Amino acid sequence: MIYLLRHGQTEWNKIHRLQGVTDIPLNDTGRQMARDAYAKYKDISFDCCYSSPLIRAYETAELFLGDRNTPIIKDERFREMNFGPYEGTYGYFTDETHPLYSWFTAPETYVQKDGVETFEEMTARAVAGVEDIRKNHDISKENILIAGHGAMCASIICYYKHMPLKDFWDALLKNCELCELDF
Numbered sequence: 001m002i003y004l005l006r007h008g009q010t011e012w013n014k015i016h017r018l019q020g021v022t023d024i025p026l027n028d029t030g031r032q033m034a035r036d037a038y039a040k041y042k043d044i045s046f047d048c049c050y051s052s053p054l055i056r057a058y059e060t061a062e063l064f065l066g067d068r069n070t071p072i073i074k075d076e077r078f079r080e081m082n083f084g085p086y087e088g089t090y091g092y093f094t095d096e097t098h099p100l101y102s103w104f105t106a107p108e109t110y111v112q113k114d115g116v117e118t119f120e121e122m123t124a125r126a127v128a129g130v131e132d133i134r135k136n137h138d139i140s141k142e143n144i145l146i147a148g149h150g151a152m153c154a155s156i157i158c159y160y161k162h163m164p165l166k167d168f169w170d171a172l173l174k175n176c177e178l179c180e181l182d183f
Contacts (some may be wrong), residue, residue: 002144003046004132004153006173007060012166013175018092018100019149020083025055033176034063041178044143046070050133051147052078060176061147070145080149082117108166115139119165123155130156130181146181150177156181 008030012019026034046068051061053074060131061072083100086092092100103110112118128146146156150172157163157171160183173179 002130002139002146004156004173004179004181005060005064005147006153006175006177007056007147008152009175010056016090016093018083018087018089020080020087021054023054024089026033026059027030030056030175031063034060037176038064038066039179046145048073048137049145050075050078050129051149052080052149052152054079057147057149075129077125078146078148078152081122081151084115087118102124107168108164120153120154123159126152126156127159150164
């Protein structure tokens with residue numbers, strides 16, 4: 001089985017500041033969320049973990065896995081979407097003049113601009129990572145964890161559930177939410 005795990009809370013999550021590939025660490029709440037998730041799912045053993053190299057996802061993986069002795073492999077394909085010059089900005093959900101407003105409110109209408117990674121680019125790299133895991137592991141016998149990010153995890157879920165782009169944000173995991181990926 002393949003499981004997806006979104007990282008714990010960061011200060012930027014808390015204040016609704018757009019993170020993307022900006023390497024923001026977990027805050028104390030995010031660390032506690034990961035420890036709580038460890039306790040909640042302690043009976044699941046994981047044979048291997050693939051993690052985004054961004055510190056918030058990698059630290060979440062370490063805390064979530066706890067004493068399981070599961071190897072963690074950093075994989076660039078599981079990093080968050082690159083929001084280019086808009087990383088660090090506010091108002092992307094609430095300000096209709098924000099360049100990424102439609103990306104978050106009506107993704108099917110968003111037109112790529114200013115070097116922001118597209119849905120298609122993010123999905124292609126993330127799904128390529130999942131497909132490599134499926135080739136290299138017997139997921140009928142092994143539990144594999146992918147520790148990543150909101151949009152990246154949603155892109156994987158949407159791809160395998162054949163969800164239309166307009167429903168993209170319906171697949172968003174909460175911080176430290178674990179999801180079984182069903183093929």
